Amino acid sequence: MRRFEGTDTYVATQDLQIAVNAAIALERPLLVKGEPGTGKTILAHEVARGIDKDLITWHIKSTTKAQQGLYEYDAVSRLRDGQLGDERVHDIANYIVPGKLWEAFEAAEAPVLLIDEIDKADIEFPNDLLLELDRMEFYVYETRRTIQARHRPIVIITSNNEKELPDAFLRRCFFHYIRFPDRETMQRIIDVHFPGLKHELVYEALTIFYDIRQAPGLKKKPSTSEVLDWIKLLLVEDISPDVLRTRDPAKLIPPLHGALLKNEEDVHLFERLAFLHRRERGGS
Amino acid sequence: MFFSFFAELREAKVPVSLREYLTLIEAMQKRVAAFDIEEFYFLARTALVKDERHLDRFDRVFGHCFNGIETPGDPKTALPEEWLRKIAERFLTEEEKRQIEALGGWEKLMETLRRRLAEHRSRHQGGSKWSGTAGTSPFGAHGYNPEAVRIGQQEGSNRSAVKVWDRREFRNLDDTVELGTRNIKLALRRLRQFAREGAADELDLGGTVKSTAHNAGWLDLKLVPERHNAVKLLLFLDVGGSMEDHVRVCEELFSAARSEFKQLIHFYFHNCVYDSVWRDSRRRRVEQVPVIEIIRTYDRSYRIVLVGDASVSPYEIEKEGGSVERWNDEPGEVWLRRLFEAYPRAVWLNPVPEKYWTGTVSIGMIRRISEDRMFPLTLDGLDRAIARLKRRG
Numbered sequence: 250m251r252r253f254e255g256t257d258t259y260v261a262t263q264d265l266q267i268a269v270n271a272a273i274a275l276e277r278p279l280l281v282k283g284e285p286g287t288g289k290t291i292l293a294h295e296v297a298r299g300i301d302k303d304l305i306t307w308h309i310k311s312t313t314k315a316q317q318g319l320y321e322y323d324a325v326s327r328l329r330d331g332q333l334g335d336e337r338v339h340d341i342a343n344y345i346v347p348g349k350l351w352e353a354f355e356a357a358e359a360p361v362l363l364i365d366e367i368d369k370a371d372i373e374f375p376n377d378l379l380l381e382l383d384r385m386e387f388y389v390y391e392t393r394r395t396i397q398a399r400h401r402p403i404v405i406i407t408s409n410n411e412k413e414l415p416d417a418f419l420r421r422c423f424f425h426y427i428r429f430p431d432r433e434t435m436q437r438i439i440d441v442h443f444p445g446l447k448h449e450l451v452y453e454a455l456t457i458f459y460d461i462r463q464a465p466g467l468k469k470k471p472s473t474s475e476v477l478d479w480i481k482l483l484l485v486e487d488i489s490p491d492v493l494r495t496r497d498p499a500k501l502i503p504p505l506h507g508a509l510l511k512n513e514e515d516v517h518l519f520e521r522l523a524f525l526h527r528r529e530r531g532g533s
Numbered sequence: 534m535f536f537s538f539f540a541e542l543r544e545a546k547v548p549v550s551l552r553e554y555l556t557l558i559e560a561m562q563k564r565v566a567a568f569d570i571e572e573f574y575f576l577a578r579t580a581l582v583k584d585e586r587h588l589d590r591f592d593r594v595f596g597h598c599f600n601g602i603e604t605p606g607d608p609k610t611a612l613p614e615e616w617l618r619k620i621a622e623r624f625l626t627e628e629e630k631r632q633i634e635a636l637g638g639w640e641k642l643m644e645t646l647r648r649r650l651a652e653h654r655s656r657h658q659g660g661s662k663w664s665g666t667a668g669t670s671p672f673g674a675h676g677y678n679p680e681a682v683r684i685g686q687q688e689g690s691n692r693s694a695v696k697v698w699d700r701r702e703f704r705n706l707d708d709t710v711e712l713g714t715r716n717i718k719l720a721l722r723r724l725r726q727f728a729r730e731g732a733a734d735e736l737d738l739g740g741t742v743k744s745t746a747h748n749a750g751w752l753d754l755k756l757v758p759e760r761h762n763a764v765k766l767l768l769f770l771d772v773g774g775s776m777e778d779h780v781r782v783c784e785e786l787f788s789a790a791r792s793e794f795k796q797l798i799h800f801y802f803h804n805c806v807y808d809s810v811w812r813d814s815r816r817r818r819v820e821q822v823p824v825i826e827i828i829r830t831y832d833r834s835y836r837i838v839l840v841g842d843a844s845v846s847p848y849e850i851e852k853e854g855g856s857v858e859r860w861n862d863e864p865g866e867v868w869l870r871r872l873f874e875a876y877p878r879a880v881w882l883n884p885v886p887e888k889y890w891t892g893t894v895s896i897g898m899i900r901r902i903s904e905d906r907m908f909p910l911t912l913d914g915l916d917r918a919i920a921r922l923k924r925r926g
Contacts, residue, residue, distance in 0.1 A: 267572055268579035271565045275556065282585060312759075324738060328745070328752055419583035420552050426585040 251300040259288070259295035260430075260437045268425035269296055278364075278382055278404035280419070283427030286472030289407040292427075293363035296405065303360040305402070307349035309370045315377030318350040318364075319387050319396075341391050350381060351396055359400035368411040375418040383421055430473060432459065442477055443484070453493035454480055457503045461510070467518065471509040479508035535577075538598045545594045547587045556580045570599065735759045765796040767831060767876075769810065771841030772801045796835075800827070804845045805865035806872060807856050824868055828875040836878040836922050840910070842885050843899040850898050869902045879903070880918040884910040 253269045255261035261269070269292075272279035281289045297304035307318055323344045330338040337343045347355070353362040367375060381387045385398035406422065408414065430438060432455060439451055458476050461467075471479075482505045483493075492504060502519045503509070510516050535557070542549050557580040566572035574595060582591045733756040740755035747753070800810040800822065809821040849855040850865045873879050881899060883890070887909040890896045900907045906921060908914040 263571070264575040264578070267566060267575040271560050271576055271579055274563045274565045275560055277556070279579075280583070325736065325754075328741075332750075332752055416548070416583075420550060422583070423556075423579045424583045425579050426588060 253296050253299045256295045256299045258441055259291065259299075260434060260441055261292075261295075262430075262434060265292075265425060265427065268423055272405070272423045273300070273403055275423075276401040276403075278406055278422045280406045280408060280414075280422040280424045281427060282408050282410060282424070284429055284470070284472050285409060286474035287427045287429060288473060289427060290363070290365055293361055293365075293405040293407075296403065297361040300361075302358065302403065303356060304363060305349055305353045305356075305360050306363040306365060308365045309367055309374070311369050311371075313370045313374070315370075315374050315381075316348075318348040318378070319381065320348050320351055320389060321346045322391055345389060345391055350378075350387070353402040354385065354396055354398040356399070356402070360402050362402040362404045364404065364406045366409060367406050368408040368414065372412055372415075376415050379417060379421065429462075435473070435476070438473060439477070439480060443480060446480070446484075447490065449490040450483065450493070451480070453490045454483060457493060458509070461503070461519075464518070464522065467515050468512045469510075469515060471511075475509050475511075479505060482508050538577075538594070539581075541594050541598060542581065542591065545590045547582065547590050547594065549581050553581045553583075574599075733758050764794050765831070765835045766794050767798050767800065767827070767835050767837045769800045769802055769806065769837065769839040769841075771839075772803060798831075802841075803856075803858050804841070805849050805856070806839070806868045807858075807861040807865055808863065808868060824872065828871065833876060835876060837872065837876045837880075838918070838922075839872075839879070839881045841881070841883065843881070843883055843896045843907070844885060844893050845895045847894050847898060850895055850902075866898070866902055869899065873903055873906075878922050878924070879906060880921050881907040882910045882914065882918060883907055886911075887914070 252266075253261065253273065254266055268279060271277075281292060283289055293306070294304060296302075322341075323346055327338055327341070327344045349362070353360050382404060385401050386395055388395050435455060435458075436451065439446065439455075443451075454476070458471065458479070462470050486505060488504055502516070506516065506519070510519065535554075539549060539554050557577055560566070560576055560580055561573075566576040577595070578588070578591060582588055735757050737755040737757040740757070741753065744753040744755055745751065800812060802810045806824060808825070809823045810827070811821050813820055846855075849857065850869075853862060853864050854860050855864060881903050883896065885893070885896065890900070890907075896907070906918075908918040908921070
């Protein structure tokens with residue numbers, strides 16, 4: 250089995266690599282948590298690319314049921330076909346619609362299965378998938394058939410902590426918490442996304458970015474995806490590093506802050522800080 | 534081999550079970566991690582810890598059990614510089630160091646150290662690098678503080694300079710506070726109540742079958758509205774003074790559980806509710822909402838939760854003009870009664886522990902006004918409050 254070591258567009262820290270490789274080697278699901286915007290969902294895409302597998306994604310919504318991942322019985326179509334006298338109606342298998350899990354089980358080569366934002370669903374959702382993820386098989390009642398995984402897929406599950414996940418479920422997974430990248434890692438992430446960027450600009454931008462994250466009382470701290478967007482904007486607008494460097498306290502809010510501060514109250518907070526700063530300077 | 538580590542984890546209240554332990558051993562057998570203490574740490578972490586709250590505890594236990602274990606390096610460089618420097622901290626007094634410095638500088642010092650280390654080694658026969666409790670390791674588990682050892686490591690730029698688990702990066706994720714966000718969320722979840730409202734867009738299979746049968750086998754589709762959460766909540770938070778800390782917590786808690794409610798609206802007051810409250814605690818002078826308007830706008834199906842310590846001067850409740858903010862024509866008691874009358878399903882949550890309630894006059898008054906619907910802001914209190922909110926009337 251190939252090992253995952255990050256890709257040319259994704260920087261995987263050593264601890265993340267080990268977590269992914271453990272999940273691959275032991276064929277257990279990997280549960281990924283972390284601050285929003287630290288690349289949880291992207292991870293599955295990059296793992297699939299890194300070890301050259303197909304990716305099947307199952308996005309969970311508040312209305313998603315575990316059964317939908319296995320299969321659904323389209324009773325309405327069958328009823329309609331019955332009324333129209335369609336021949337297909339005699340075989341119930343014609344109305345069994347496979348779900349994402351089924352799709353992953355039937356794949357010729359073990360794919361990567363992403364179960365995205367599992368915490369969005371009902372609290373019972375993970376419990377309903379215990380056996381399926383453990384044994385990688387399930388039973389179709391309508392056709393009395395057991396679907397077994399031909400190859401155990403690599404399952405990556407993401408969660409945003411909106412709901413507590415049951416212990417029995419957690420016990421079956423490897424767990425990794427993506428920490429917010431430190432400056433050094435962030436530098437590497439930016440290098441990967443914007444190769445050949447002026448070192449000066451990155452340096453100034455990151456200084457401002459980490460300053461913002463440290464401001465007390467922020468409702469929503471900007472994260473990796475935001476800083477990448479912001480740098481892209483800085484490039485498009487062709488803002489020079491000098492503009493970023495003029496740390497005029499009166500202009501505490503960085504240019505194009507819309508990419509970093511997504512909350513009206515946070516912008517207010519910064520305006521207020523800038524105001525206080527001005528006053529302090531005026532007084533002294 | 535790792536069983537004592539496993540036992541210590543359980544003792545430190547990291548919920549690991551035999552299953553996780555076996556998983557770790559299986560992963561070791563499959564050579565997921567190379568023979569490297571850092572890789573082993575990452576592997577053990579991903580296999581044994583299932584919640585970021587426990588990461589810090591795990592780091593501490595790991596440090597305790599495994600500090601002193603070094604990745605066996607190249608056997609030729611038997612005594613890495615780093616070690617020697619650490620041992621210098623351990624074996625030499627300041628005076629000795631000065632003496633050696635005076636004698637021949639660092640080179641000489643190294644020599645001495647090498648000699649001393651050799652002696653030390655022979656005394657602890659069998660004390661290998663992997664023992665972790667004593668032996669040659671400069672750390673050892675004899676209560677030698679690794680913090681102190683780090684002196685002189687600044688220039689060590691390789692990643693093993695400071696152990697990953699010693700950095701304690703997950704410290705702020707451990708929330709063993711009495712009332713964690715999660716606890717509250719689980720408690721508030723009990724408030725969920727499903728109702729079918731809105732457009733009929735979900736197929737009612739049972740109904741369809743039944744009416745199709747009635748229809749002599751011709752399909753007659755029946756639709757019902759989707760089930761969704763029907764709980765609507767008005768939250769009144771006391772701001773200012775002693776309540777500031779609690780309010781921030783409450784605000785976060787209720788916002789975190791926002792998805793559990795159909796509607797959640799915040800209001801703020803100071804000490805007691807009077808003729809108006811405000812929507813934004815920072816702009817209280819500007820954006821005031823008359824309580825009468827709230828009662829008119831939101832009907833009786835809303836539930837209200839007031840959060841406050843109710844520890845005020847009795848005047849602030851029973852007298853006109855008692856408000857600390859500005860003049861009020863009617864006493865707070867009148868406004869509280871109006872609120873409780875308008876919303877039959879209302880509770881008051883009090884962060885003050887229940888046992889002190891009898892000691893404060895104003896708490897007793899508000900309890901009377903609320904007809905004993907005051908509950909402490911603990912998990913148990915929250916449970917009781919929610920049971921009360923679920924009751925009709």
